[in-house]
Amino acid sequence: MALIYIVEDDAGIREIETIALKNSNYMVQAFDRASSFYAKLDEILPDLILLDIMLPDEDGYRIVRKLRSDPKTRRVPVIMITAKTAEIDMVKGLDDGADDYIKKPFSVMELLSRVRALLRRTEQDEPDQLLVGDIMLDNEKHMVISGGRGIELTLKEYELLRYLMLNEDVVLTRESIMRSVWGTDFEGESRTVDMHIKTLRQKLGDHGRQIRTIRGVGYSIGKEAEPGVNA
Numbered sequence: 001m002a003l004i005y006i007v008e009d010d011a012g013i014r015e016i017e018t019i020a021l022k023n024s025n026y027m028v029q030a031f032d033r034a035s036s037f038y039a040k041l042d043e044i045l046p047d048l049i050l051l052d053i054m055l056p057d058e059d060g061y062r063i064v065r066k067l068r069s070d071p072k073t074r075r076v077p078v079i080m081i082t083a084k085t086a087e088i089d090m091v092k093g094l095d096d097g098a099d100d101y102i103k104k105p106f107s108v109m110e111l112l113s114r115v116r117a118l119l120r121r122t123e124q125d126e127p128d129q130l131l132v133g134d135i136m137l138d139n140e141k142h143m144v145i146s147g148g149r150g151i152e153l154t155l156k157e158y159e160l161l162r163y164l165m166l167n168e169d170v171v172l173t174r175e176s177i178m179r180s181v182w183g184t185d186f187e188g189e190s191r192t193v194d195m196h197i198k199t200l201r202q203k204l205g206d207h208g209r210q211i212r213t214i215r216g217v218g219y220s221i222g223k224e225a226e227p228g229v230n231a
Contacts, residue, residue, distance in 0.1 A: 002047040006030040034058035044176040053082035068097035130165040133223035146204045164221040173218040
């Protein structure tokens with residue numbers, strides 16, 4: 001289940017977008033300004049961002065440039081939504097790094113169609129193989145190799161490892177992992193993440209130490225365990 005962030009200061013449009021996306025089984029978080037959006041972005045990375053250009057504290061062009069300059073967010077797809085209709089405004093948004101552009105007023109059907117298309121496109125861009133240190137995940141063969149030997153994983157263990165590896169060296173909160181792997185943000189289930197991390201480490205053997213515990217936050221995977229961090 002994809003998580004979508006809406007950054008829109010118009011309450012009416014924000015509500016329409018939120019209802020439409022939730023009714024299409026997307027998880028949604030909405031923000032009326034850049035500052036609150038940035039704060040949440042530090043906690044959880046979304047699968048897609050709907051970004052208005054004219055915001056009270058920072059314009060969308062500047063926001064998308066920041067997203068593209070940060071290694072953590074440069075691959076997050078962005079659809080810019082704005083009342084500006086001049087072609088030069090559309091070109092500027094795309095040149096700054098937006099993936100798509102929708103002009104207001106727009107239909108709900110158009111919005112949902114663009115969202116689905118961009119999510120499909122970005123899913124297809126995922127590499128067939130992921131390699132972090134001595135752990136290799138082959139999406140095409142649905143196989144994991146750790147230190148040269150094949151590893152048997154359950155579906156959720158595989159999805160968990162894939163999510164970690166797609167975000168190499170990024171600290172992922174338990175909430176973010178629950179959303180992306182289990183499709184829920186219920187905090188009471190965060191113990192589920194801990195238990196799956198434990199069994200995943202055991203199955204990966206010595207290379208399980210590449211999955212690092214960040215106390216009070218969540219987990220990260222890197223080429224090797226960092227000194228002073230629980231493995």
